[in-house]
Amino acid sequence: MGEDRAMEANDAEGSVPDAGPEDTAARPHTGRRRNEAVRRAILDAALRLLVESEGAPITVEAVARAAGVGKQTLYRWWPSKGAVLLDALTDRAGQDVPPPDTGSLREDLRTVVAATFDAAQRAPWAPALRTLVREAATDPHLAELLRAYTGTRRALLRDVLDRGRARGELPADRDLDLVVDQVYGLFWYRFLLGHAPLDRAAAERLTDSLLAPGTP
Amino acid sequence: MGEDRAMEANDAEGSVPDAGPEDTAARPHTGRRRNEAVRRAILDAALRLLVESEGAPITVEAVARAAGVGKQTLYRWWPSKGAVLLDALTDRAGQDVPPPDTGSLREDLRTVVAATFDAAQRAPWAPALRTLVREAATDPHLAELLRAYTGTRRALLRDVLDRGRARGELPADRDLDLVVDQVYGLFWYRFLLGHAPLDRAAAERLTDSLLAPGTP
DNA sequence: ACTTTAACGAGACCGACAGTCTCGTCAAGC
DNA sequence: GCTTGACGAGACTGTCGGTCTCGTTAAAGT
Missing domain, CATH: 1.10.357.10 (Tetracycline Repressor, domain 2)
Known part of the structure; x- marks a missing residue:
């Protein structure tokens, strides 16, 4: 790029x-x-x-x-x-790892969410990314670039969900865009506000919340 | 204020x-x-x-x-x-309506979420709020004020959930802070990015997703 | 009425910063 | 060796948040 x-x-x-x-x-x-x-x-x-x-x-x-x-x-x-x-x-x-495809939606989703959360917590890029988002608020050009970036991230997660639904692990009428936004919504909200952790446990609980606990 | x-x-x-x-x-x-x-x-x-x-x-x-x-x-x-x-x-x-207390968590939650989504969609304040958040990115003072504001919003929603849990409508070990952040996370994510609607249907589906469909 | 005090409108001023322009210099190819 | 364009340096412009100053005006005490 x-x-x-x-x-x-x-x-x-x-x-x-x-x-x-x-x-x-x-x-x-x-x-x-x-x-x-x-x-x-x-x-x-x-x-x-x-x-x-x-x-x-x-x-x-x-x-x-x-x-x-x-x-x-x-x-x-x-x-x-x-x-x-x-x-x-x-x-x-920026070397995006391709999302996993283990054949289990629960497994894939947990992996993606945990990896996303982890990267934001651990990496030295956390403050960098925060600064970048701040700059984007007053820089339309940067905002557009960032929008494109988040778009591809959403699409990647969406693919994981699509595969899961094709396998019957999700009801056919489930709103997958909503699920995607629930993941990234929570992520950015906590990442930018910093009022609550984005740790492994949170990733775990979020995944469980999105996939009804009874689901295979 | x-x-x-x-x-x-x-x-x-x-x-x-x-x-x-x-x-x-x-x-x-x-x-x-x-x-x-x-x-x-x-x-x-x-x-x-x-x-x-x-x-x-x-x-x-x-x-x-x-x-x-x-x-x-x-x-x-x-x-x-x-x-x-x-x-x-x-x-x-800013006249905050007190959150409802109908005795049914599902009912209360749906009402709060729908009202929040609605306000952001309909009101002429939508662009105003967006502008304000943008300004907050470069104005630490404003950021602090905004943080306080969102804090009280979170607390309000948290109360609704607490009441529901006390009534047994939610498992005792459920992470309520996570639920709160799932609501506001999705809200701000869609509100600021504007890539997907915050309509009644979304509110409905979000509520259903947070309260397992089988729960009373 | 007269004095004191502080709010008011107007606008000059300062410091930061994104982005542009200019200039003298230096390297790549003809 | 001559043209072209990248380079470092830094002056310059325009914008904006915030401060300072000044002359004016209203409220309250005397």
């Missing part, structure tokens, strides 16, 4: 009036090339600040200074502050 | 060193009195902007201008922008 965003800013240059669409891709690249070390330095600095931030806002200048980079370099490759932060977070932490 | 906050700023004046605590309350009020019409004008203007905002941020200057008031007047009575906005919202919309 990081590369996609990075390119975005670049091909905006193709908007010369009446230049013809092939002009953008046709002209070979000349001049000095992008320095990969700089990209890494920016991403690393952003992630470090994000992790250490504990909810405090991050400034672009701080990221640039920490990376030893000019602000313009940053804005040359990312469209906004939020994009950099999200990129930094997903670049490292 | 409005009055309380308003006073807060005022008695800060009592912090003269070694003046004695009774000095604050003892000295009769002299000088020009607070103009109630101004308070109303500020609150009304803030609410109007909040309702019309549709998620867009509200500036203090806009509120002051809309109320025909100097910024200092605003800051004389409220400690921050967020406090004004929250005050404006709770001042009008």
Whole structure:
């Protein structure tokens, strides 16, 4: 995803009036090339600040200074502050494990929920993610990116439920979107407010609550 | 609540060193009195902007201008922008109806959940509340006030559940805090993301999901 | 009436911060 | 060696929350 965003800013240059669409891709690249070390330095600095931030806002200048980079370099490759932060977070932490498929809905669901809760509790990315969500409140661009991200998470969980229902482990008329939202609703609510734990026990009880205790 | 906050700023004046605590309350009020019409004008203007905002941020200057008031007047009575906005919202919309106690947990829960969902869907305060939450992301003061508010909401729902459990409508070992968070978690998740409805049907299904369908 | 006190409207001012612009420099390819 | 574009540095702009100041005005005591 990081590369996609990075390119975005670049091909905006193709908007010369009446230049013809092939002009953008046709002209070979000349001049000095992008320095990969700089990209890494920016991403690393952003992630470090994000992790250490504990909810405090991050400034672009701080990221640039920490990376030893000019602000313009940053804005040359990312469209906004939020994009950099999200990129930094997903670049490292973003290897999504595929949801399990053990043949038992109860088992799969418990695993997914527990993993989600666990990641939010344990990881150093917890404060980072909290900060990111805060930034998203005032950064429409970031909000959109985050919305897309949560969308794929929902879809993944939805798949698990669909498989379970196909196996007859859930009544055919059960509202699966509601179940998905009950999981992530509780998750974000507790994650952002922090008034109650997101531990293993909570995951266990949530799973039991969603699958009626009597269900196989 | 409005009055309380308003006073807060005022008695800060009592912090003269070694003046004695009774000095604050003892000295009769002299000088020009607070103009109630101004308070109303500020609150009304803030609410109007909040309702019309549709998620867009509200500036203090806009509120002051809309109320025909100097910024200092605003800051004389409220400690921050967020406090004004929250005050404006709770001042009008804030008459909390006491939760029902019909003797049936299922009935009470359905009523509370449906009322909560309904209020968020129907009311013109929906965008206002969304804006407020957004502002809270960057305004620690407002975040604290909002946290307190949601705390009382949780406590109210918790009471309903406690009564139900006392009547034996819920197993004694059920995690009631989890149930509460499942309700408000889903609520805020859908309210803020807006990807799925918070209608009567959703309230119905959520209630059924929390109270095992077979329970009396 | 006169004085004191504090609220009021207006708006200058400050500090932070996102994002832009400019400039001198440096590397990649012709 | 010449053109092109990335780079670091940092000045600059615009916005906004919050403070400060000032001249005016209303309430209360004398």
